[in-house]
Amino acid sequence: MIVGFLKIMVKDRKNESAEEFLDRYRHSAAHIMAHAVKRIFPGAKLGIGPPIEDGFYYDFDLEEKLGPELFDRIEGEMKKIISENLPFEREEISQQDAMKLFKERGEDYKCELLADLSGEVITIFRDGGFVDLCRGPHLERTGQIKAYKLLGVAGAYWKGDEQRPMLQRIYATAFPSRKELMEYLRSIEEAKKRDHRKLGRELELFSFHDEAPGCAFFHPRGLVLYHTLLDYWRKVHYREGYQEIRTPLILREELWHQSGHWEHYKNHMYFSQVGELNFAVKPMNCPGGILYYKEKQHSYREFPLRIAELGVVHRRELTGVLHGLFRVQSFVIDDAHIYCLPDQIKEEIVSITRLILEIYREMGFSEYQIEISTRPDSYIGRERDWELATRSLTEALEECDIDYQVNEGEGAFYGPKIDFHIKDSLKRSHQCGTIQLDFSMPERFDLEYVGADGKKHRPVMIHRAAFGSVERFLGILLEHYGGALPVWLSPVQVIVLPVSEKSLPYGRKVGERLTREEIRSELDERNEKIGWKVREAQTQKIPYMLVVGEKEAAAGTVSVRSRGEGELGQSALDKFIERIKKEIKDKN
Numbered sequence: 001m002i003v004g005f006l007k008i009m010v011k012d013r014k015n016e017s018a019e020e021f022l023d024r025y026r027h028s029a030a031h032i033m034a035h036a037v038k039r040i041f042p043g044a045k046l047g048i049g050p051p052i053e054d055g056f057y058y059d060f061d062l063e064e065k066l067g068p069e070l071f072d073r074i075e076g077e078m079k080k081i082i083s084e085n086l087p088f089e090r091e092e093i094s095q096q097d098a099m100k101l102f103k104e105r106g107e108d109y110k111c112e113l114l115a116d117l118s119g120e121v122i123t124i125f126r127d128g129g130f131v132d133l134c135r136g137p138h139l140e141r142t143g144q145i146k147a148y149k150l151l152g153v154a155g156a157y158w159k160g161d162e163q164r165p166m167l168q169r170i171y172a173t174a175f176p177s178r179k180e181l182m183e184y185l186r187s188i189e190e191a192k193k194r195d196h197r198k199l200g201r202e203l204e205l206f207s208f209h210d211e212a213p214g215c216a217f218f219h220p221r222g223l224v225l226y227h228t229l230l231d232y233w234r235k236v237h238y239r240e241g242y243q244e245i246r247t248p249l250i251l252r253e254e255l256w257h258q259s260g261h262w263e264h265y266k267n268h269m270y271f272s273q274v275g276e277l278n279f280a281v282k283p284m285n286c287p288g289g290i291l292y293y294k295e296k297q298h299s300y301r302e303f304p305l306r307i308a309e310l311g312v313v314h315r316r317e318l319t320g321v322l323h324g325l326f327r328v329q330s331f332v333i334d335d336a337h338i339y340c341l342p343d344q345i346k347e348e349i350v351s352i353t354r355l356i357l358e359i360y361r362e363m364g365f366s367e368y369q370i371e372i373s374t375r376p377d378s379y380i381g382r383e384r385d386w387e388l389a390t391r392s393l394t395e396a397l398e399e400c401d402i403d404y405q406v407n408e409g410e411g412a413f414y415g416p417k418i419d420f421h422i423k424d425s426l427k428r429s430h431q432c433g434t435i436q437l438d439f440s441m442p443e444r445f446d447l448e449y450v451g452a453d454g455k456k457h458r459p460v461m462i463h464r465a466a467f468g469s470v471e472r473f474l475g476i477l478l479e480h481y482g483g484a485l486p487v488w489l490s491p492v493q494v495i496v497l498p499v500s501e502k503s504l505p506y507g508r509k510v511g512e513r514l515t516r517e518e519i520r521s522e523l524d525e526r527n528e529k530i531g532w533k534v535r536e537a538q539t540q541k542i543p544y545m546l547v548v549g550e551k552e553a554a555a556g557t558v559s560v561r562s563r564g565e566g567e568l569g570q571s572a573l574d575k576f577i578e579r580i581k582k583e584i585k586d587k588n
């Protein structure tokens with residue numbers, strides 16, 4: 001966080017990208033907001049105030065509780081600072097003088113940041129009576145800010161450290177025009193309505209409890225959705241020649257030393273001691289999968305060997321960052337490890353890419369972005385292996401005829417990778433799928449296969465996932481559809497609504513028939529008015545409601561109401577079943 005703040009670079013303005021301009025614009029607005037807060041609460045101590053995606057924040061330490069009821073006042077003060085059109089003045093200063101200045105102003109946090117800045121050129125920025133330790137850049141004057149809005153307050157530990165004081169973080173945004181701001185505010189209203197945490201509650205899909213922070217409790221309907229996703233996943237993976245395994249959740253600590261996770265990842269892992277033995281709860285499936293691979297000797301003839309595992313992993317997160325299904329501590333990765341020959345890499349990447357994109361398409365995501373990350377400065381493995389692997393990745397994407405972006409030097413130290421980002425209906429991007437080549441694990445675990453020459457060789461290992469975290473993907477799906485999932489994914493596809501007690505037996509018969517046809521249905525047996533039942537089914541976002549009264553019972557029909565299209569009128573039950581089955585088959 002601090003690093004991000006200090007890395008705001010002074011760039012040649014002429015070459016400034018739209019994003020860089022927006023960062024500079026919003027960061028300037030952050031100064032104005034902090035200035036306004038200091039005018040209202042002179043005792044407030046400043047934390048940091050960087051631009052972030054879609055806005056900016058500033059952290060404050062003060063006695064008074066900052067809340068939305070103060071936003072008008074702070075925005076009003078910002079308006080004054082903007083109309084004063086103060087210049088942002090840059091000043092280079094010695095560390096000693098800066099320390100003195102911020103000490104006098106009681107800015108303890110700035111002093112702490114300063115202490116870490118030895119040997120660098122230190123700059124401060126002033127606008128009017130406000131002064132901030134900052135590298136810039138900023139706008140020229142406060143009057144250039146045209147549209148801004150405070151959005152919320154949250155607690156944030158200083159430097160993200162739970163041992164340090166909890167500061168109050170005001171989130172806000174700023175746009176170059178009022179129109180863009182209004183558009184953005186509308187989109188966040190829409191996003192709030194679609195918040196998967198809210199939908200999860202309303203649609204009775206899942207819940208979270210303090211007894212297991214960041215671990216979802218899936219309710220019956222939520223689990224149906226979960227299994228529907230996985231059933232589909234298995235179907236397409238088995239079709240593509242994947243085999244599935246399941247390895248233990250808890251494995252001896254030594255394994256994690258050998259895999260390198262201990263070294264690089266232990267702060268995110270759970271450990272357990274049983275008797276004399278130390279165990280770790282797996283944060284990734286790979287080491288377990290490798291033990292399976294080593295179970296027997298492999299031949300090049302088996303390659304590519306595609307071993308999938310829908311493994312439950314646990315990863316420790318700071319409690320502050322947990323966020324519904326988007327950021328959890330326990331989740332399933334739709335993992336697969338592929339062992340192949342170097343000259344099979346390209347073809348394998350083509351087939352994985354096609355599979356991942358097919359899955360996204362079927363789930364209703366038509367927009368995506370693909371990034372290749374190449375060899376970083378420090379890496380393991382042979383240069384020519386990296387070259388072959390990286391060339392295979394790019395050639396594979398070209399063969400699939402898809403655009404991609406190259407992130408030079410951004411690959412992991414153990415191999416190059418491809419990341420898949422999907423765009424949801426609110427145009428938000430989510431990183432989901434990944435294809436990762438790995439030159440490290442085969443070495444660490446001494447993996448082998450017998451080649452055509454009868455000699456032993458190292459296999460190429462590819463890690464890949466389409467959903468990434470199944471939990472997170474489910475959250476994305478819910479927000480993408482605003483809870484109105486396509487029929488094939490809906491936990492309840494049809495609800496049967498008897499008009500009165502009298503039509504209950506017929507309603508039951510309809511329900512039983514639907515069940516026999518493997519259509520997921522429920523029967524609303526409650527003695528409530530039909531209008532009320534319909535409204536409730538509508539808020540439950542159930543795709544079809546079948547209203548049945550005495551008339552329908554006599555004729556053997558149902559009165560169909562669709563979530564999206566409203567009343568569809570009377571229909572023979574068989575006809576309706578035909579219609580919904582076709583929709584399910586077509587994944588509508």
Ligand SMILES: [Zn+2]
Binds near residue numbers: 125135
């Ligand atoms: Zn600044």
Ligand SMILES: [Zn+2]
Binds near residue numbers: 284285335464
């Ligand atoms: Zn893996």
